[in-house]
Amino acid sequence: xxVPIDEGLIVRYLLGDLSDHEQVEIEDRAFSDAQYLQxxxxxxxDLIDEYVRGGLYENERRQFENRFLASNEGRQKVQxxxxxxxxxxxxxxxxxxxxxxxxxxxxxxxxSFIAALGNxxxxxxxxxxxxxxxxxxxAAFLTWQTIRLSxxxxxxxxxxxxxxxxxxxxxxxxxxxxxxxxxxAARLENEQQQRQHTEELIRDLEHEREESANRPPQPxxxxxxxxxGLSRSGGAxxxxxxxxxxxxxxxQLGLEQGDEYKSFAVELRTQAGKQIWTQxxxxxxxxxxxxLVVLSVPAKLLDAGKYEVALKGVLDxxxxxxxxxxxxxxxxx
Amino acid sequence: MASTTLLGRVHPPGGMxxxxxxxxxLPMETGSDALNDGTASSPGGSAPLRSKWVLTQxxxxxxxxxxxxxxxxxxxxxxxIRTNLIRFFTWRGCAxxxxxxxxxxxxxxxxVSEGEEIRNPSGYCxxxxxxxxxxxxxxxxxxxxxxxxxxxxxVESNYGDEIEPRVECLKRCLQGQTxxxxxxxxxxxxxxxGEKIENRKKLSEKLKxxxxxxxxxxxxxxxxxxxxxxxxxxxx
Numbered sequence: 012x013x014v015p016i017d018e019g020l021i022v023r024y025l026l027g028d029l030s031d032h033e034q035v036e037i038e039d040r041a042f043s044d045a046q047y048l049q050x051x052x053x054x055x056x057d058l059i060d061e062y063v064r065g066g067l068y069e070n071e072r073r074q075f076e077n078r079f080l081a082s083n084e085g086r087q088k089v090q091x092x093x094x095x096x097x098x099x100x101x102x103x104x105x106x107x108x109x110x111x112x113x114x115x116x117x118x119x120x121x122x123s124f125i126a127a128l129g130n131x132x133x134x135x136x137x138x139x140x141x142x143x144x145x146x147x148x149x150a151a152f153l154t155w156q157t158i159r160l161s162x163x164x165x166x167x168x169x170x171x172x173x174x175x176x177x178x179x180x181x182x183x184x185x186x187x188x189x190x191x192x193x194x195x196a197a198r199l200e201n202e203q204q205q206r207q208h209t210e211e212l213i214r215d216l217e218h219e220r221e222e223s224a225n226r227p228p229q230p231x232x233x234x235x236x237x238x239x240g241l242s243r244s245g246g247a248x249x250x251x252x253x254x255x256x257x258x259x260x261x262x263q264l265g266l267e268q269g270d271e272y273k274s275f276a277v278e279l280r281t282q283a284g285k286q287i288w289t290q291x292x293x294x295x296x297x298x299x300x301x302x303l304v305v306l307s308v309p310a311k312l313l314d315a316g317k318y319e320v321a322l323k324g325v326l327d328x329x330x331x332x333x334x335x336x337x338x339x340x341x342x343x344x
Numbered sequence: 345m346a347s348t349t350l351l352g353r354v355h356p357p358g359g360m361x362x363x364x365x366x367x368x369x370l371p372m373e374t375g376s377d378a379l380n381d382g383t384a385s386s387p388g389g390s391a392p393l394r395s396k397w398v399l400t401q402x403x404x405x406x407x408x409x410x411x412x413x414x415x416x417x418x419x420x421x422x423x424x425i426r427t428n429l430i431r432f433f434t435w436r437g438c439a440x441x442x443x444x445x446x447x448x449x450x451x452x453x454x455x456v457s458e459g460e461e462i463r464n465p466s467g468y469c470x471x472x473x474x475x476x477x478x479x480x481x482x483x484x485x486x487x488x489x490x491x492x493x494x495x496x497x498x499v500e501s502n503y504g505d506e507i508e509p510r511v512e513c514l515k516r517c518l519q520g521q522t523x524x525x526x527x528x529x530x531x532x533x534x535x536x537x538g539e540k541i542e543n544r545k546k547l548s549e550k551l552k553x554x555x556x557x558x559x560x561x562x563x564x565x566x567x568x569x570x571x572x573x574x575x576x577x578x579x580x
Contacts, residue, residue: 025435034436035474042428042470053563055435056533064536078437085434091570094510098518099534 014040016047021054026074059092232307234261237320239335248317248340255343257310262337264322266295266302270334272324275304282317291325315343399453407453411465425449425469432473438480448473506577513576517569525565532562 023029024037041048061067062075079085235251253260264277276291288308295302304322320337411425412418426445433441451472455462462468518526528547535543548555 027437038432038435038470039467042432042466048428049560049563052567053559056563056566060533060540061537066536078435081437081439082434082441084430084441087574088570090506090510091514091573093507094514094573095529095533095566095569097507097511098514099530102530102534 016050018050018054021051022058025051025055025058025078026071027078028074055088056092059088060096063089063092063096231257232259232261233257233310234263235339236263236265236303237337237339238265239267239322239337248338250340250342251313252342252344253310253313259307260310260313261305261307262320262339264304264306264320264335264337266304266334270295270302270324272332272334273327274325275334276323276325276331277304277306278321278323279308279312280319280321282319284319287312287318313341315341317341397450397454399450403453403457406456407449410456410462421465422449425466428466429469429473432470433477433480436477438477444476444480445473448476451476509577509580510573513573513580514569516576517572520572521565521569528558528562529565529569532558533566 020029020033021037024034029037037051041051058075059079062072062079067075079089231254233251233253235249237249251260272295274291275293275295277289277293278286279288280286290306293304293306295304297303317338317340320339322334322337324332324334326332408415408418408422411421426449429445429448430441433444438444448469452462452465452469518529521529528551531543531547534540544555544558548558551558553561
């Protein structure tokens with residue numbers, strides 16, 4: 012029967028962590044299979060070593076102690092394992108400079124170190140003392156270096172912060188000045204525009220003045236109101252005194268009630284019957300004084316003498332009717 | 345060697361004395377059940393289990409004859425059975441494994457003396473050993489109840505500081521080993537967990553020996569050294 016050996020199960024057996032049935036199975040096999048028994052003994056030796064070196068968890072440790080420290084036989088094995096661990100560790104320290112084997116002992120590392128130092132040979136003690144001295148000096152030097160570097164770092168950080176503040180101030184100053192410059196530029200541009208506008212106004216005024224200087228004087232207008240019904244042969248004719256400087260003579264022809272036409276047309280003739288001025292498409296105007304037809308005649312056409320104005324009305328169908336005649340006399344002044 | 349030893353005072357600590365001169369006159373037992381007539385002691389430290397039945401030379405001879413026709417081979421079997429019984433009681437956390445092992449053998453010898461035929465002495469001894477163990481546990485429980493609320497603690501974790509004499513003895517015993525065995529034992533059991541496993545692999549490669557073989561070799565050397573150190577401590 013070649014059943015594989017489960018070392019984990021053996022460990023549990025040795026720690027008393029199995030059921031009665033499982034324990035009996037292991038024991039029966041152990042006492043009938045020499046190889047299995049040897050395996051249990053090997054596992055037991057390793058377990059004891061683990062215990063001695065502090066390699067067991069707390070609960071395992073308790074279980075182990077309940078089993079192995081209960082009897083003198085178990086205690087003998089544990090004592091032997093302690094001695095073996097110590098001798099094996101010493102041999103390693105003597106042969107090489109490797110670290111101590113008992114790293115997880117239950118005692119503190121310092122106690123272990125002192126104990127190991129106490130049991131070491133003089134040469135080893137001397138070496139350890141020298142190493143300790145070097146360590147102490149090295150640690151002091153490193154501490155001093157750390158403090159110094161820490162100070163330098165702090166100073167550099169302060170300088171860096173100061174530079175940063177300066178840079179920020181300069182940036183702010185630059186921003187302010189740029190804003191001021193932009194404001195000034197805007198104001199300058201505004202003033203330039205105002206100046207340009209003023210110059211343009213001046214130019215316009217000068218141009219206007221020049222134009223007004225060159226422009227001919229506006230004709231003087233003289234208005235006269237002529238009433239209908241005045242015959243040519245009748246009494247005194249209305250006299251129009253027209254100054255030599257007059258440009259236009261405005262004649263306002265009075266209409267009677269019923270003179271309703273679409274538009275009006277006039278003919279201006281001399282006493283001799285010569286037509287000197289015509290105008291059509293005239294409309295009747297309605298001032299407060301009564302309805303009127305207004306016509307403007309250039310003054311230069313009117314010499315001194317007597318004149319006749321024939322007023323004609325245009326009906327909707329385009330037919331023209333005589334509305335009335337108006338007479339007047341012009342005197343030049 | 346074996347026969348001479350076996351016929352003398354075999355197990356003084358357990359009180360089982362083989363007395364060839366009185367074998368015929370000694371009473372064999374007082375109780376009706378030979379397997380249950382012992383009084384077990386607690387593993388906590390009270391008086392060890394003592395059998396009322398005393399093993400005589402004649403009874404011991406019968407036991408050996410039952411183990412093997414060849415007396416020397418029978419002696420080796422007897423020692424093997426006893427060692428295994430001690431291991432059994434140790435592994436089960438008993439305080440007096442040797443005494444319990446002797447009590448077990450005593451009861452088996454009584455049965456043999458009574459004429460019982462035992463085909464598998466080793467297995468039979470283990471069976472009797474388990475009955476003794478039950479008695480031990482029962483006594484242990486009684487004692488625990490008698491002590492009331494006190495928690496049974498077999499021993500303090502840092503019991504005794506007797507390491508130095510053992511270290512010196514071990515060093516002495518190591519000198520008695522061959523250089524190869526010395527190197528083997530020191531390197532094989534050096535380090536912890538992962539480091540120890542790595543050491544063993546390297547040692548296996550160095551010695552060109554399979555790990556399992558190496559393990560058994562190391563165990564044998566360890567057992568020899570343990571016996572040597574035990575003797576050394578006793579004598580020093």
